[in-house]
Structures are given as structure tokens and as C-alpha cells.
Amino acid sequence: MDSHQTEKVALRAEKMLSALTEQIQLQKEELKENEYFQVYAKAAVAKFPKLTRANVDYAVSEMESSGYVFEKRAAGSSTKYAMTVQNIVDIYHHRGVPKYRDRHPEAMTLFVGNLKGGVSKTVSTVSLAHALRAHPHLLFEDLRVLVIDLDPQSSATMFLNHTRAVGLVETTSAQAMLQNVNREELLTEFIVPSVVPGVDVLPASIDDAFIASGWESLCAEHLPGQNPHAVLRENIIDKLKADYDFIFVDSGPHLDAFLKNAIAAADLLMTPIPPAQVDFHSTLKYLTRLPELVSIIEASGCPCRLQGNIGFMSKLSNKPDHKVCHSLAKEIFGGDMLDAALPRLDGFERCGESFDTVISANPATYVGSSEALKNARTAAEDFAKAVFDRIEFIRMN
The missing domain is CATH 3.40.50.300 (P-loop containing nucleotide triphosphate hydrolases)
Incomplete structure (x- = not known):
């Protein structure tokens, strides 16, 4: 078997792999996709298990008054909440809801x-x-x-x-x-x-x-x-x-x-x-x-x-x-x-x-x-x- 040909193919494959990865990486950076896209409005979070509209409002105002910063996005002339997964986890934590690790x-x-x-x-x-x-x-x-x-x-x-x-x-x-x-x-x-x-x-x-x-x-x-x-x-x-x-x-x-x-x-x-x-x-x-x-x-x-x-x-x-x-x-x-x-x-x-x-x-x-x-x-x-x-x-x- 021609080892020279194998090495050439390997070299080309390595170049191609790097190019493809770089292309996708640049695309993700351009579209700001290096972080998780999913966010929720405050009204949507209120429908999650163990939460109501009133206690979400209360938790958010308490957390904000103690310096916590929630994600917000522009909506017309005003801004509205765009809560990340971590924001929601922190709301549950603030309300003292037990986590999985407390049981196991x-x-x-x-x-x-x-x-x-x-x-x-x-x-x-x-x-x-x-x-x-x-x-x-x-x-x-x-x-x-x-x-x-x-x-x-x-x-x-x-x-x-x-x-x-x-x-x-x-x-x-x-x-x-x-x-x-x-x-x-x-x-x-x-x-x-x-x-x-x-x-x-x-x-x-x-x-x-x-x-x-x-x-x-x-x-x-x-x-x-x-x-x-x-x-x-x-x-x-x-x-x-x-x-x-x-x-x-x-x-x-x-x-x-x-x-x-x-x-x-x-x-x-x-x-x-x-x-x-x-x-x-x-x-x-x-x-x-x-x-x-x-x-x-x-x-x-x-x-x-x-x-x-x-x-x-x-x-x-x-x-x-x-x-x-x-x-x-x-x-x-x-x-x-x-x-x-x-x-x-x-x-x-x-x-x-x-x-x-x-x-x-x-x-x-x-x-x-x-x-x-x-x-x-x-x-x-x-x-x-x-x-x-x-x-x-x-x-x-």
C-alpha cells in the first residue's frame, strides 16, 4: 500500500476538518449562538410548576431590590423580562423550593x-x-x-x-x-x-x-x-x-x-x-x-x-x-x-x-x-x- 498517498489523504482530511469547524465557529459567533437562546417572559414563568403570577412578581421584586439583575429585552418603547434558565432556577432557589440534590x-x-x-x-x-x-x-x-x-x-x-x-x-x-x-x-x-x-x-x-x-x-x-x-x-x-x-x-x-x-x-x-x-x-x-x-x-x-x-x-x-x-x-x-x-x-x-x-x-x-x-x-x-x-x-x- 502506498503510505505516501495515505498521508496525503490524512493531511487533506485534517485541513477539511479544521476548515469546517472554523466555519461553524465563526457562524455561531456572528449569530451570537455561543450561549443558550431560550428565554421566557415573566408571564410564561408564572405558569411553571410551583409558581404563580403573584409569587413570581414578589420574588422578582425582592431579588431586584437586593441587587440581582434579570435579563431584559427591548419590546417597542419599553423593555420586558427575558428570563434565562439560570434566572428561573434562581427564582425557585429564592423561594426555597427543594432541589433534586436535597432528595438525592x-x-x-x-x-x-x-x-x-x-x-x-x-x-x-x-x-x-x-x-x-x-x-x-x-x-x-x-x-x-x-x-x-x-x-x-x-x-x-x-x-x-x-x-x-x-x-x-x-x-x-x-x-x-x-x-x-x-x-x-x-x-x-x-x-x-x-x-x-x-x-x-x-x-x-x-x-x-x-x-x-x-x-x-x-x-x-x-x-x-x-x-x-x-x-x-x-x-x-x-x-x-x-x-x-x-x-x-x-x-x-x-x-x-x-x-x-x-x-x-x-x-x-x-x-x-x-x-x-x-x-x-x-x-x-x-x-x-x-x-x-x-x-x-x-x-x-x-x-x-x-x-x-x-x-x-x-x-x-x-x-x-x-x-x-x-x-x-x-x-x-x-x-x-x-x-x-x-x-x-x-x-x-x-x-x-x-x-x-x-x-x-x-x-x-x-x-x-x-x-x-x-x-x-x-x-x-x-x-x-x-x-x-x-x-x-x-x-x-
């Missing part, structure tokens, strides 16, 4: 896993992370969400903070695991914010693939005496469990050390089930092998703490064969099948063009149909609320 002081770790590629694992994870934080009916919970990207393709990083998804990134999740850095370093040097405040990401990089392939020997060298399957849990998650309410792990569709670490660290598994025949078959194979994977991890001396495996349909459309697959999935999962699904909608696919999720994409500058984006956003919010309710049920019982 430690984070719950979720792993959306499937060994079949292209079944919406990453899209489900990032949409869920953003929707849990930004859902109007969950704002009073003030949820803090972290996504740990263990997939060397770094797709989750691209969706959440695309500036860390290209080039050489040394502060990745794999490096944090191997270097066993302390909590302060994790929070200040490794974890980066996404465009939705309250949702952070621990990035991945293409170089992490080499770490995954030599995991056993690297652990023996850098982490002598530590179980190779328990590194994610002990070196990252246990240090951050008081700083977040939900921690999502996104790994690639490979049966490698990162997948085993994700299973070993998870409190709850979520399995996306695509209705396409080939993908459905592959998902069944993964589910068949799952107990064996758990046994391998536990036999190594690392006890798993799984509280269940929740199935949900992904890429679902209103077709007869998809309905058949849906009923088959219900047969497999029984009561552990989520009613809400992530449908196959144009919005989920097109958002990636601007490195956005359906929650963070601004309808005013979105390239596709704003109606399609609205439908996808509603689907993501409904899905997130269903997942939240199921987690609450599991934690309470």
Missing part, C-alpha cells in the same frame, strides 16, 4: 449502550442531557448533568462543545482515568461546559482509541493494584458524585475496556432499540451477551451496581414493520420498556450540521424547517420527562 445527594450514573453502531446512542445521550436540564417542568429541580465521552469518535463532545472535538485534546476522559487526577483538576481542567448552562462534558479524542486497545498494560503501568474495570467509577465518578445529579456515559459500539468500564460504573443501563430488522437483530444479540459481560466484570473482583436495564425505541416511525418491532421489544423488556420513544425525525439528524442538539439549536437560525425542529424538541422533552419519572420510581423503590 449523590449522582445517578446512566449508560446508554448497544453494540450496534448508528442506533442513536449518542444522540439519545446528548438530547437527554440537554432536555433534562432545560425541560420547563424540571427547572425547579436545578439538575446538574455531566456527559462522560468515552467514544474516540468524540461525537458527544462535538454536540456539546465542538471546540474540543477536533485537534489534539490532552484533557480527555481516558487521560483523566489513567492519570487519576483529583476532583479539583477534573472540574477545572478536564470538564468543559456545553451551550446549555448546567450541562457539562468530559471530552474524548481520537487518540483515546489507542488507550482503549492497550488498556490492561496501561493500567498495570500507571495504576498498579487497581481493577482495570473499576477505573472509570473510582477515578472519575466517585469523585464527582456530589457535584452532579446525573452522569451519562457514552462509549463506542465496541466490546472494549471502555464499554466494560461504562457497565461497571453504571447504576442504570438504557438500551436504544432501533426497529430496522438488521439493527433489531444486533440489539437482541447485545442483550443476550449482557449477563456474560456483567459476569466477566464481577469475576475480576469489581462488583456491578446495576439497578436495571430500561429499553426504549429509537428511530421509530409510523410504519407497520416498526410497530411490529415495538411490540416485540415490549415482549422482551416487559414493564422495563419505556413508553416514550425517540422518533425518526428530520430535526435530530439536521442539528448535527451545526453541532447542536434539538434542545440547543436556535429556531431563528436553524437551517431546516422550524416546525420539524419544534417536533423533535417536543419529542426529546417528552422522552426526558419519561426517563426522569422512571428514574424517580426506581430510586424511590
Whole structure:
């Protein structure tokens, strides 16, 4: 094989990647899209759970008199309130509404896993992370969400903070695991914010693939005496469990050390089930092998703490064969099948063009149909609320 030709292609690909990223970055800066677009009028906030018009007015005037500044926008000759997610969270806090962390002081770790590629694992994870934080009916919970990207393709990083998804990134999740850095370093040097405040990401990089392939020997060298399957849990998650309410792990569709670490660290598994025949078959194979994977991890001396495996349909459309697959999935999962699904909608696919999720994409500058984006956003919010309710049920019982 001509290595010179391979190098030329690699060089061109690198240039193209940098150019595309730079183009999107400039576009975001020009349109001021480096911050979350969603704001609410004061009247809209009054309709949120645990709030009324009177107590919102009272809270706002009290907060303003003590020096708090709310966002405001020009409306004709006057100005009106344009409340950000953080403003609303602060109103709830001012009113003494209990937060999620008051009920559950430690984070719950979720792993959306499937060994079949292209079944919406990453899209489900990032949409869920953003929707849990930004859902109007969950704002009073003030949820803090972290996504740990263990997939060397770094797709989750691209969706959440695309500036860390290209080039050489040394502060990745794999490096944090191997270097066993302390909590302060994790929070200040490794974890980066996404465009939705309250949702952070621990990035991945293409170089992490080499770490995954030599995991056993690297652990023996850098982490002598530590179980190779328990590194994610002990070196990252246990240090951050008081700083977040939900921690999502996104790994690639490979049966490698990162997948085993994700299973070993998870409190709850979520399995996306695509209705396409080939993908459905592959998902069944993964589910068949799952107990064996758990046994391998536990036999190594690392006890798993799984509280269940929740199935949900992904890429679902209103077709007869998809309905058949849906009923088959219900047969497999029984009561552990989520009613809400992530449908196959144009919005989920097109958002990636601007490195956005359906929650963070601004309808005013979105390239596709704003109606399609609205439908996808509603689907993501409904899905997130269903997942939240199921987690609450599991934690309470």
C-alpha cells in the first residue's frame, strides 16, 4: 500500500476538518449562538410548576431590590423580562423550593449502550442531557448533568462543545482515568461546559482509541493494584458524585475496556432499540451477551451496581414493520420498556450540521424547517420527562 498517498489523504482530511469547524465557529459567533437562546417572559414563568403570577412578581421584586439583575429585552418603547434558565432556577432557589440534590445527594450514573453502531446512542445521550436540564417542568429541580465521552469518535463532545472535538485534546476522559487526577483538576481542567448552562462534558479524542486497545498494560503501568474495570467509577465518578445529579456515559459500539468500564460504573443501563430488522437483530444479540459481560466484570473482583436495564425505541416511525418491532421489544423488556420513544425525525439528524442538539439549536437560525425542529424538541422533552419519572420510581423503590 502506498503510505505516501495515505498521508496525503490524512493531511487533506485534517485541513477539511479544521476548515469546517472554523466555519461553524465563526457562524455561531456572528449569530451570537455561543450561549443558550431560550428565554421566557415573566408571564410564561408564572405558569411553571410551583409558581404563580403573584409569587413570581414578589420574588422578582425582592431579588431586584437586593441587587440581582434579570435579563431584559427591548419590546417597542419599553423593555420586558427575558428570563434565562439560570434566572428561573434562581427564582425557585429564592423561594426555597427543594432541589433534586436535597432528595438525592449523590449522582445517578446512566449508560446508554448497544453494540450496534448508528442506533442513536449518542444522540439519545446528548438530547437527554440537554432536555433534562432545560425541560420547563424540571427547572425547579436545578439538575446538574455531566456527559462522560468515552467514544474516540468524540461525537458527544462535538454536540456539546465542538471546540474540543477536533485537534489534539490532552484533557480527555481516558487521560483523566489513567492519570487519576483529583476532583479539583477534573472540574477545572478536564470538564468543559456545553451551550446549555448546567450541562457539562468530559471530552474524548481520537487518540483515546489507542488507550482503549492497550488498556490492561496501561493500567498495570500507571495504576498498579487497581481493577482495570473499576477505573472509570473510582477515578472519575466517585469523585464527582456530589457535584452532579446525573452522569451519562457514552462509549463506542465496541466490546472494549471502555464499554466494560461504562457497565461497571453504571447504576442504570438504557438500551436504544432501533426497529430496522438488521439493527433489531444486533440489539437482541447485545442483550443476550449482557449477563456474560456483567459476569466477566464481577469475576475480576469489581462488583456491578446495576439497578436495571430500561429499553426504549429509537428511530421509530409510523410504519407497520416498526410497530411490529415495538411490540416485540415490549415482549422482551416487559414493564422495563419505556413508553416514550425517540422518533425518526428530520430535526435530530439536521442539528448535527451545526453541532447542536434539538434542545440547543436556535429556531431563528436553524437551517431546516422550524416546525420539524419544534417536533423533535417536543419529542426529546417528552422522552426526558419519561426517563426522569422512571428514574424517580426506581430510586424511590
